[in-house]
Amino acid sequence: MRRIYQFFVISALVSVVLIGAGCVESSERYKAENYVGALSNADSDTSIVEGVYERPQITTPDEAWAELMRGNRRFVEGKRSVRDFPTRRGELVSGQHPFATVITCSDSRVVPEILFDQGLGDLFVIREAGYVADPITLGSVEYGVHHLHTPLLVVLGHSKCGAVTAAVEGGAEGNIEHIMDMIEPAVETTSESGVTGPELVEITVNAHVKNTIKEILEKSPVTKELVEKGELQIIGAKYYIDTGEVKVIE
Numbered sequence: 001m002r003r004i005y006q007f008f009v010i011s012a013l014v015s016v017v018l019i020g021a022g023c024v025e026s027s028e029r030y031k032a033e034n035y036v037g038a039l040s041n042a043d044s045d046t047s048i049v050e051g052v053y054e055r056p057q058i059t060t061p062d063e064a065w066a067e068l069m070r071g072n073r074r075f076v077e078g079k080r081s082v083r084d085f086p087t088r089r090g091e092l093v094s095g096q097h098p099f100a101t102v103i104t105c106s107d108s109r110v111v112p113e114i115l116f117d118q119g120l121g122d123l124f125v126i127r128e129a130g131y132v133a134d135p136i137t138l139g140s141v142e143y144g145v146h147h148l149h150t151p152l153l154v155v156l157g158h159s160k161c162g163a164v165t166a167a168v169e170g171g172a173e174g175n176i177e178h179i180m181d182m183i184e185p186a187v188e189t190t191s192e193s194g195v196t197g198p199e200l201v202e203i204t205v206n207a208h209v210k211n212t213i214k215e216i217l218e219k220s221p222v223t224k225e226l227v228e229k230g231e232l233q234i235i236g237a238k239y240y241i242d243t244g245e246v247k248v249i250e
């Protein structure tokens, strides 16, 4: 019994001495530093921007487009911004205020939040294979630009689009035909151009983006009104899946 008592006393004394000398604390810190160091080394090639990104206040179409272009530049250069997702999640519980509505393809290589380097609550995204202006897309656009008041609507096509390729080559089956029907007007404008092969797909993507914008303006009076009042700008753009760049379709 006496020996057990002595053991506890000695153990307690050793613990006090160790904690007092900072040995236990520094040992834990050492492990934590190793872990953080490992993460830093793994990410060092991608040149992560220091500090948590804070998006500037955006109220105009020009400011919105400039922010998207800055984000795309970061993405192209591999300098993705650091995001504090837990804090941002909390900020967004009471509501969302995205600064741009984006229509683009379901293609797994074309992810707006990534290629524009944006975070939670920044973009109102509508994705369907072939970025067509069907009634569901139109309703979603109206929610984004009218109810959420995004000052910018981007219709984002992309290079090597499978949906447009299928429309150019023909032969789609099942419900995919509905998508082909929506892309067909663009194919009609480019099929007589004399251009063939992959280049024909690329000019058809451009024509289809323009056609989707035309359809939105024709079939969504509320969207057209916002454009006429100068509260909304619509930009047709193209994402290049090889370079990562987004460029305006002239």
Ligand SMILES: [Zn+2]
Pocket: 105, 106, 107, 129, 130, 158, 160, 161, 162, 163, 164
């Ligand atoms: Zn596509």
